[in-house]
Amino acid sequence: xxxxxxxxxxxxxxxxxxxxxxxxxxxxxxxxxxxxxxxxxxxxxxxxxxxxxxxxxxxxxxxxxxxxxxxxxxxxxxxxxxxxxxxxxxxxxxxxxxxxxxxxxxxxxxxxxxxxxxxxxxxxxxxxxxxxxxxxxxxxxxxxxxxxxxxxxxxxxxxxxxxxxxxxxxxxxxxxxxxxxxxxxxxxxxxxxxxxxxxxxxxxxxxxxxxxxxxxxxxxxxxxxxxxxxxxxxxxxxxxxxxxxxxxxxxxxxx
Ligand code: ADP
Ligand code: MG
Ligand code: MG
Numbered sequence: 001x002x003x004x005x006x007x008x009x010x011x012x013x014x015x016x017x018x019x020x021x022x023x024x025x026x027x028x029x030x031x032x033x034x035x036x037x038x039x040x041x042x043x044x045x046x047x048x049x050x051x052x053x054x055x056x057x058x059x060x061x062x063x064x065x066x067x068x069x070x071x072x073x074x075x076x077x078x079x080x081x082x083x084x085x086x087x088x089x090x091x092x093x094x095x096x097x098x099x100x101x102x103x104x105x106x107x108x109x110x111x112x113x114x115x116x117x118x119x120x121x122x123x124x125x126x127x128x129x130x131x132x133x134x135x136x137x138x139x140x141x142x143x144x145x146x147x148x149x150x151x152x153x154x155x156x157x158x159x160x161x162x163x164x165x166x167x168x169x170x171x172x173x174x175x176x177x178x179x180x181x182x183x184x185x186x187x188x189x190x191x192x193x194x195x196x197x198x199x200x201x202x203x204x205x206x207x208x209x210x211x212x213x214x215x216x217x218x219x220x221x222x223x224x225x226x227x228x229x230x231x232x233x234x235x236x237x238x239x240x241x242x243x244x245x246x247x248x249x250x251x252x253x254x255x
Contacts, residue, residue, distance in 0.1 A: 002069050002085065002167045004030045004053075004200065010063035011045075011052050011225075019060060022048045024225040026064070032167050035194070035201040037211055037236060040222035041244045046204045047091055049222070050172045053202075054088040055081050083112055085167030089157035089174050091204075096144035101156065102126065104144045105163055112164060129162040133189055150177035158189040161199075168200040169193070175210035187213030208240040223247045 011023040022045045030036050038046055052059045053066060055078040066073040068084050076084065096104060105126060110116045117125075130137060133155045145153050154174050161169050171190065175183055191214060193199045203214060211219075211233065219235040220227045221244075228247050229235065 001198075002032045002200070003067075004028075004073075004086075004168050005067045006053075006064070007066075008064035009049075009052070009061065009066065011048055012060045012062050013048065013058060014060065019062075021062070022059075022225050023052070026222070026225070026227060028220065028227070030168065030200050030202060032200040033194070033198045034218070035203060035214060035216045037216035037219045038202060038204045038222055039206070039208075039219060039236065039239060041248065042206065044222045045225040046206075046222055047172055048225075050088055050091075050170045050202070050204055053081075053086065053170055054078065079111065082108075082166075087161060087164060087166035087169045089154075089161065089169065089171045091172040091176070093145050093148075093153040093157055095146045097146055099144050100141050101144055101159075102140040105160065108160065108164055125163050126159075129159050129189075132162070132192065133159055134185055135159065151179065151182040154178060154186055155182070155189075158186050161193055162189055165193070165197050166199065167197075168202065170202040170204065172204045173206065174203075175205055175207060183210060184213060190214050208236045211236045221247060 006026055006028040009023055009026040010021065012019040012021045026049060028036065038049065040046055048059055052061060055076065061074055068086070071084070073081060106122065109122065126140070130139065135155055145156065148156065157174060174186060178186060187210060190201060194201065201214070203210065203216060216233055216236065219231055219233065221229040221239070223244065
């Protein structure tokens with residue numbers, strides 16, 4: 001079992017106006033095998049949390065700690081975080097012109113393991129994962145995310161998850177823009193990874209819909225860069241009925 005521990009995390013983002021505080025003291029402990037949902041209104045800092053864990057240079061940690069099995073994550077480069085077993089599925093996956101899906105996955109796998117995967121088992125792994133995700137085999141030869149629909153981009157994120165086998169996956173609004181069929185396919189992929197490897201999941205979402213397919217063990221509500229409420233799956237059900245209104249400060253600026 002591995003543990004990802006976030007303690008009193010404060011994060012600022014660099015803007016033209018200077019450093020703006022976004023996260024104001026986040027505490028979260030996750031173990032492999034657990035699924036934690038991070039929910040909250042737009043602009044509350046959910047993606048900032050995801051990027052900070054992954055090591056995006058735009059986000060400056062101004063206080064607090066993140067540790068992975070006791071190791072200081074904030075001292076690790078982005079590569080080292082990935083090799084330790086952290087994976088981020090981005091809210092807005094980026095296009096990588098000139099790099100095919102198959103080369104991208106193989107390069108990532110080789111970088112993670114420190115050696116190239118054996119061709120036969122690797123090809124089989126990728127094929128099986130693509131077929132599970134109902135991806136046309138032709139996708140393997142397309143450039144990463146170039147001309148992909150929203151749903152195809154999200155499936156490609158889950159394809160990475162299935163073949164790279166991280167310990168913890170941060171899924172940032174992987175549900176957004178998916179129709180119900182694609183949502184089921186993507187959720188099945190996450191559930192397969194949970195079963196196969198005991199993956200820990202940090203499921204970031206604005207909506208409760210995906211939580212019907214990927215049941216969270218814990219739900220944390222983030223508003224204005226702080227966790228304002230925590231509970232089990234029943235909290236998600238409650239949010240589905242009530243929305244975020246009761247957490248919002250009426251004097252706060254509207255996004
Ligand atoms: P969420 O994912 O919950 O919608 P974000 O973490 O994306 O929220 O954003 C939280 C706040 O931080 C917003 O006010 C957003 O405008 C600001 N912010 C986040 N990233 C940046 C950035 N790279 N540059 C400027 N402002 C940012
Ligand atoms: Mg947002
Ligand atoms: Mg976001």
